Amino acid sequence: MNVFGKALVVLILVMSIFFLASSVAVYSNQKNWKEKADQLQTQLTQAQAQGQELQAQIDNLNKNIDNEKAEKVKRVAALETERENLRREYLEREQAHAGLVEQNRQLIAQTEAVQNNMKGITDELTKLRGTLATIQQEKEQNFGELVKITDQLHQAQGQLETLKNRNLQLVDQAKHLTKLLDVNDINPHDPVDGQPPKVDGLVTAVSGQGLIEISLGSDDGLRNGHKLEVYRASPTNSKYLGRVEVITTEPDRAVAKILPEFRKGAIQKEDRVATRF
Missing domain, CATH: 2.40.30.20 (Elongation Factor Tu (Ef-tu); domain 3)
Incomplete structure (x- = not known):
């Protein structure tokens, strides 16, 4: 094999390694995006579960408020009936009423906090959906690039096979020429002229x-x-x-x-x- 043939074989080997490394890098990148998408999906599921839990708490609080309001009406009616005889008890009930008002205020504040938290969760969910859409788009782009690189690799493999066949032909031709030189007693290193x-x-x-x-x-x-x-x-x-x-x-x-x-x-x-x- 002459110097040109050796250089050509080395070049083919380098190009094969290059395309193989590129294919491995693209596959690794695609796998990382999939893992990130799975993590985001898990976070989304957790946020939805937390939102359902908060809504259940709100429903329970509203139910308690309704019950307390009904109880208050009954107590006021009883106090009106017994106001003259039970003034002290009325004062105690009044204090109890003040406590209920404070409790109600706290419940309202908690409700507002829950609503604000739900708004934040909704905003985060919207943001996650946008991120997921971006990831999906990038995944499709990476898949297209992977297909393109795969086609290029197949072409390079075809060219490599062609060059291997040509190399075998050149080796056979070189053997034949060497035999002719030996038969005719010609030194291949002698100048042609x-x-x-x-x-x-x-x-x-x-x-x-x-x-x-x-x-x-x-x-x-x-x-x-x-x-x-x-x-x-x-x-x-x-x-x-x-x-x-x-x-x-x-x-x-x-x-x-x-x-x-x-x-x-x-x-x-x-x-x-x-x-x-």
């Missing part, structure tokens, strides 16, 4: 100093340092003779030295030379 062109020619002369002259030159793309294979062609079987290295070139011919470590036979005039045997 240092490779000899694909040519085929003849040995035109052989010297006793390990040099030969060939029918290929600079016009054919040969340069000093290029290596050629020498072989003897025959109708039945071609024989490999060795490898030579170009040391001087002219437009239509070149001189090459025989490399002893590759020599397999005596090279003669009219033998064939080529970049590949």
